[in-house]
Amino acid sequence: MTAQTAPVTRPVPAPPSSPAPRRRRRKPNVFRSxxxxxxxxxxxxxxxxxxxxxxxxxxxxxxxxxxDPFALPSSISFDNYVRAFQTGNLxxxxxxxxxxxxxxxxxxxxxxxMAAYALQVLGFRFSKFVRGLFLIGIIVPVQIALVPLFIDxxxxxxxxxxxxxxxxxxxxxxxxxxxxxxxxxxxxxRETYEAASLDGAGxxxxxxxxxxxxxxxxxxxxxxxxxxxxxNDFIFANTFVLSEGLKTIPLGLQNxxxxxxxxxxxxxxxxxxxxxxxxxxxxxxxxxAMIQGxxxxxxxx
Amino acid sequence: MLxxxxxxxxxVFLLPPLLLYGVAVLFPILQSLFLSFFSWNxxxxxxxxxxxxxxxxxxxxxxxxxxxxxxxxxxxxxxVLQLGGALFVASLLTSLRxxxxxxxxxxxxxxxxxxxxxxxxxxRIYSIDPVGLLNQVLGWIGLGSLERPWLSDVNTVLxxxxxxxxxxxxxxxxxxxxxxxxxxxxxxxxxxxLDGANRWQLFTKIRFPHIRPVWITTTIMATTYxxxxxxxxxxxxxxxxxxxxELLTTYMYKTAFTSTDxxxxxxxxxxxxxxxxxxxxxxxxxxxxxxxx
Numbered sequence: 056m057t058a059q060t061a062p063v064t065r066p067v068p069a070p071p072s073s074p075a076p077r078r079r080r081r082k083p084n085v086f087r088s089x090x091x092x093x094x095x096x097x098x099x100x101x102x103x104x105x106x107x108x109x110x111x112x113x114x115x116x117x118x119x120x121x122x123d124p125f126a127l128p129s130s131i132s133f134d135n136y137v138r139a140f141q142t143g144n145l146x147x148x149x150x151x152x153x154x155x156x157x158x159x160x161x162x163x164x165x166x167x168x169m170a171a172y173a174l175q176v177l178g179f180r181f182s183k184f185v186r187g188l189f190l191i192g193i194i195v196p197v198q199i200a201l202v203p204l205f206i207d208x209x210x211x212x213x214x215x216x217x218x219x220x221x222x223x224x225x226x227x228x229x230x231x232x233x234x235x236x237x238x239x240x241x242x243x244x245r246e247t248y249e250a251a252s253l254d255g256a257g258x259x260x261x262x263x264x265x266x267x268x269x270x271x272x273x274x275x276x277x278x279x280x281x282x283x284x285x286x287n288d289f290i291f292a293n294t295f296v297l298s299e300g301l302k303t304i305p306l307g308l309q310n311x312x313x314x315x316x317x318x319x320x321x322x323x324x325x326x327x328x329x330x331x332x333x334x335x336x337x338x339x340x341x342x343x344a345m346i347q348g349x350x351x352x353x354x355x356x
Numbered sequence: 357m358l359x360x361x362x363x364x365x366x367x368v369f370l371l372p373p374l375l376l377y378g379v380a381v382l383f384p385i386l387q388s389l390f391l392s393f394f395s396w397n398x399x400x401x402x403x404x405x406x407x408x409x410x411x412x413x414x415x416x417x418x419x420x421x422x423x424x425x426x427x428x429x430x431x432x433x434x435x436v437l438q439l440g441g442a443l444f445v446a447s448l449l450t451s452l453r454x455x456x457x458x459x460x461x462x463x464x465x466x467x468x469x470x471x472x473x474x475x476x477x478x479x480r481i482y483s484i485d486p487v488g489l490l491n492q493v494l495g496w497i498g499l500g501s502l503e504r505p506w507l508s509d510v511n512t513v514l515x516x517x518x519x520x521x522x523x524x525x526x527x528x529x530x531x532x533x534x535x536x537x538x539x540x541x542x543x544x545x546x547x548x549x550l551d552g553a554n555r556w557q558l559f560t561k562i563r564f565p566h567i568r569p570v571w572i573t574t575t576i577m578a579t580t581y582x583x584x585x586x587x588x589x590x591x592x593x594x595x596x597x598x599x600x601x602e603l604l605t606t607y608m609y610k611t612a613f614t615s616t617d618x619x620x621x622x623x624x625x626x627x628x629x630x631x632x633x634x635x636x637x638x639x640x641x642x643x644x645x646x647x648x649x
Contacts (some may be wrong), residue, residue: 069489086555090448094459097445101523102462107489108477161374170373179366185374192381196584198605199625200390203384206398226380229373258365283595288472289587294613305472305519320480333536338468342461346531 063348101157112136112325119321135325139311142322144210144299145329148307155220155292155303156285160278167277168270172262174233175240176248192230197223201294208295219295220303224285232277240266275344279337286334304330385629391622398616408621419622422599430518430589431582437522438578447559449530450537460534464527471524471587479519479592482506506595510600517589517601521615524588525581529574536570537563572643576628579635581627594597603629 087342139145168187168336172180200223208214213222243266251261289305302310305342308330311323392409396402413420443461449456466474481489484505485550493502506516540563548562564571586605589595595602604624612621 087451090451094445094448094452095363098459098462102483102491102525103464104523105465110552111480132496166373166376169369173366173369177366177369179363179370185370188374188382189377191385194632195381195629196580196605196632198586198608199388199583199629200384202378202618202625203387204380205612206387206618216476217601222376223477225372225401226376229377229381233373238530258362258369262369281641282467287468289471289591303623305470307649308470308472308476323476327476330467331570334468335465338465342464343457344466346460 108324109328111321112328114321115322116319131327135321136329138319138322139326139329141308142319143307143326144302145307145326147300148304149333150329151217151301152286152303154217155224155288156282157219159224159228159285161283162221163228163232163253163281164274164277165227167229168236168267168274169262170229170233171236171240172266175237176243176261176266177258189233191231192227193234197227198289200227201290205294214295215297215301216299218232220288220291223291224288228281228284232281235273235277239270245268275341276347279341279344282337283334370599386628388622388625391619392626395617396619398618402619405619409620413620413623419602419607420604423595423602423604426514426599426601427603427605428583429514429582430521430585431579433515433518433625434522434525434582434585435575435578437519438526438529438582439575441522441526442533442574445526445530446534446537447563449534460531462526463530465542466524467528469524472591473493474520475588475591478516478588479507481640482516508597510597513597517592518585518589520592521582521585525578528576529578532570532574533567536567536637540566568643572639574637575639575643579639580632583635604631 099101100121112135113131113133115134168178173179190330204219207212208219211220247265248261251265256264286307291304292306296306308326311326312318388620393404393406394402395409449459452459482491482505484491484503487495487503490506494500494502504512506512540610544562544566545558550557553561584605585603586609589601589603590609593601595606605628608621608624608628611617611624
């Protein structure tokens with residue numbers, strides 16, 4: 056990784072009352088206390104809507120309609136969760152999101168790694184030009200592909216399939232993945248490859264036996280970062296998918312807006328809570344890896 | 357370059373990714389460019405119209421210009437919330453001794469949640485009947501006169517649909533900027549402090565110049581993401597009331613899939629791409645030049 060993300064030395068945590076550590080000279084602590092209060096305040100504003108969402112999903116309807124939104128629920132009820140499962144097709148939606156996320160991630164990782172290998176390790180005459188082509192995909196907004204893909208899909212009967220979502224999701228994520236893999240491959244010493252070559256290994260064996268096994272960490276980074284966006288994709292799914300059986304979570308949630316805009320809010324919020332749980336769990340368990348991935352993804356740019 | 361490589365092996369590794377990328381990204385871009393010179397509703401024969409779509413878009417379409425300026429407003433609000441907020445919180449965070457990891461995690465939380473869920477959440481937060489979170493808070497702190505139906509008031513709706521997008525990703529940019537701030541060499545800050553620099557000088561003279569490359573990247577990221585913003589306005593108001601929260605992206609989407617005017621929709625999407633390229637070029641020019649000065 057680059058110097059930007061190189062091992063970061065954190066100041067040793069010390070209780071505020073102890074003598075200030077070396078690099079922070081003794082000075083009035085007003086600034087520090089003020090910034091601590093501010094941070095807490097900002098975090099509360101940032102997180103409160105989510106807490107409110109969760110609390111609402113536990114309220115009964117009467118409590119929700121009349122009660123104070125800041126109060127704790129008068130009684131905890133899981134009826135909303137029961138209704139959430141009855142109204143929608145949550146299980147199917149979660150399964151679909153899972154299939155799309157896995158499929159797209161597979162393509163992103165495998166193809167990203169292959170392209171980076173060709174660009175960074177093998178090298179060829181037009182590699183600058185190819186890199187430039189891939190750069191376009193980072194800048195260009197995804198909406199440009201909607202109309203053309205819709206037309207192409209309908210002419211080859213791909214509308215309303217898993218592939219119709221996977222192809223553009225993977226295609227638009229590919230450049231970033233190539234970029235991350237390339238910058239990782241830079242750090243594999245050339246001597247490793249030369250030694251393997253001398254031993255008679257060709258480019259395919261080197262890829263399978265050296266590059267691939269060494270890249271595990273980058274694979275985790277790429278998968279985690281992309282999963283956030285793919286799991287939550289709305290625009291491609293909304294454009295290319297019509298049948299109930301293929302709807303992913305974001306589309307499934309829309310079913311909760313009933314006819315004539317009448318919304319069963321507490322059940323809807325319960326459904327939202329259910330659908331964000333898988334990703335949230337992954338995020339909380341792996342948040343170190345994910346945070347590092349997001350940081351390195353951009354600081355390298 | 358690997359000694360034993362052959363031309364064939366390069367192709368074996370390069371062609372599959374290029375194929376996917378070509379099908380999903382490159383070819384559609386060219387196709388949009390092509391379609392933008394036609395009038396086509398998807399069923400009847402395509403009719404070549406030359407630059408008529410472009411002329412109509414730039415000179416005869418009030419909704420287009422309305423959406424364009426709305427999109428700029430949306431972008432401005434997103435940038436202030438995301439980059440401004442991120443820089444502010446990241447700076448505060450470096451002065452914190454404990455709980456940094458916790459703050460980072462909590463702050464990033466909204467980025468994990470789908471836009472549909474966020475749209476639901478904010479529709480309720482903004483609502484006035486039954487009274488939502490925002491209006492409740494305003495009443496509570498004595499600003500009851502500001503209570504309003506935020507999403508049906510033409511004066512507030514654009515800000516109301518922009519804020520959730522800003523809220524969603526500010527954590528992401530905060531992480532990136534925070535990582536960059538931590539990489540500023542302590543010796544530099546120490547030396548400046550010994551020379552009597554105050555916090556503001558420390559920030560403008562040492563820290564900010566040091567994180568400028570990262571700042572350029574995040575600005576480009578936030579701008580291109582802001583210009584392609586779609587989900588939240590589309591889901592919360594669908595551009596309404598009237599066109600007061602219509603963005604170029606939602607207008608393009610409706611032109612394509614509600615009015616099935618594929619040719620004109622392609623013209624608008626070509627414009628969006630050009631707009632993104634111009635914005636990126638502009639940012640690079642501005643921030644690079646300032647760095648040289």
